[in-house]
Amino acid sequence: MxxxxxxxxxxxxxxxxxxxxxxxxxxxxxxxxxxxxxxxxxxxxxxxxxxxxxxxxxxxxxxxxxxxxxxxxxxxxxxxxVDQPGYVTDPLGEQHANARPGIIHKYHGRLLLVVSAGCAVNCRYCFRRHFPYADNSLSTSEWQDALDYIRSDTSIAEVIYSGGDPLAANDRRLAWLTQEIAAIPHVRRLRVHTRLPVVIPQRVTPALLDALCGTRLPVTMVLHCNHANELDRELADAVRRLRNGGITLLNQAVLLRGVNDSLGAQMALSESLGDHGVLPYYLHVLDQVKGASHFHVPDEQAIALVGRMMIRLPGFLVPRLVREIAGEPGKVPLPVSLGGTELHHALRTF
Ligand code: SF4
Known part of the structure; x- marks a missing residue:
């Protein structure tokens, strides 16, 4: 054995x-x-x-x-x-939205801070697998520039810690940054996009909770969990610690061929997340990043799959099926509906 x-x-x-x-x-x-x-x-x-x-x-x-x-x-x-047509190094055009080092400002009212260039795991489908992290690792003065950018734009109500994985940064850095952001009056919310608690649940320590939750800002954490097998006992305990710390927990997943592209896999993921108090938020179709074409799931299959989930699960456990398109003002939902032709197709193939 x-x-x-x-x-x-x-x-x-x-x-x-x-x-x-x-x-x-x-x-x-x-x-x-x-x-x-x-x-x-x-x-x-x-x-x-x-x-x-x-x-x-x-x-x-x-x-x-x-x-x-x-x-x-x-x-x-x-x-x-193997190069595939349409699969490129920057599928979301983020290098144009890279307002200054450390900042990606794509959408109205919120922006991403590249808090850490590193990740705990390298996911082969990652849309940032070619991102120029070396240009986005900030010195102390560049951190001040990034904060000045947020201070100067009063439309920014939400700051999103991103990366790499923001929780790869140490707690001292996270505490400092969170306090600086909380001192900006027009910022109302903090969001953290992270996969680190999924792959290393031990990351959720009392010091991390103090660093994130010690200010006036409500904190939402969007985990990245793609399969129910990722939700083991250690992760369940980590999720409990995060919830007890007052953090709202959501999940975003990517629909991946050979990983989670069946009804059984998606149902099990949503049910497991729900068991632990984590709401499925987004199910992303694959971003067409160079090197990841073997994970592609056709749109029709994705739409049918989520249509079937809508029949079998309560609405709050059905993630929104979305695509990110460079230059669009937000994520673009795919047309899944209970009354639509897409769903009738899904029912025929149930
Ligand atoms: S953890 Fe997130 S940012 Fe890092 S490689 Fe995986 S998908 Fe990409």
């Missing part, structure tokens, strides 16, 4: 887990007992976007299964190296 975990992770600090993430494809395959045939493509594809898998996430994968839905999100494959 293969044992995925080499040591219990409960007592290890999140910083050690982050630093100790697996970055060597050979080690990943060895730990999961997978065929060496996967090694050469994994090495080739990780050349432009590195492999990164933290231990707590690895521990939820099924040994010996190359189709494990968690493994598929992180394993570099040869398909990534």
């Amino acid at each position: 293969i044992h995925v975990s080499s040591a219990p992770v409960e007592s290890v600090s999140w910083q050690s887990l982050l630093a100790g993430s697996i970055t060597d494809p050979a080690e990943l395959l060895r730990r999961l007992g997978l065929s060496e045939d996967l090694l050469a493509p994994a090495i080739a594809a990780s050349g432009s976007f590195a492999l990164r898998v933290p231990e707590p996430y690895l521990s939820r994968m099924r040994p010996g299964d190359p189709n494990d839905p968690l493994l598929r999100q992180v394993l570099p494959l040869g398909e990534e190296l």
Whole structure:
């Protein structure tokens, strides 16, 4: 029998887990007992976007299964190296919305702060896999510039911590930044987009809660969980700590071929999130980023899938199916409806 975990992770600090993430494809395959045939493509594809898998996430994968839905999100494959028409390095045009270092200002009333360039896990479908993070790692004076930008635009009611993963930043940085933002009168809300509690639940510490929740700003955290197998006991405990800290919890997922593109997978994800008090917020269709075309799910399939979820689940557990389009003033919903022809098609194929 293969044992995925080499040591219990409960007592290890999140910083050690982050630093100790697996970055060597050979080690990943060895730990999961997978065929060496996967090694050469994994090495080739990780050349432009590195492999990164933290231990707590690895521990939820099924040994010996190359189709494990968690493994598929992180394993570099040869398909990534095949150019496909329409798949580009900046599918959302973010480099035009990069108002100044550290700031992405796409939508009215809210902006993204690139709080950390790093992630705890490298997701192969990531639309920012080619983002110029080196240009967005801020010095102290650049942080002041970014704050001045927020101070000078009174339309900004919401600041969104993004990245990379913002929770890869240390608690001292997060506490300082949150206090500075809370001191800007027109900012009303703080949002945190993060996958870190999903892949390293140990990240949710009392110090993190103090850093995020210690000001007047209400805090919403949008987790990024794509499959029910990600919701293990450690993550459930972390979610409970976040909720007890007064944070509103939502989830956004990406619809990915071979990972979560079945009714069963989406139902299980929504039900599990609901069990833990996390509301499914968005289900994104894939952004057409270079290297990720093998995750594509056709729109008709996506619409039919969410139509079926609308019949089977309470409305608050059905995520909004959306696409992000460069230059649009917000996310664009796909036409899923109970009375629409799309749903009739879904019912015929139930
Ligand atoms: S955690 Fe988010 S930002 Fe980081 S690689 Fe995954 S999808 Fe991209």
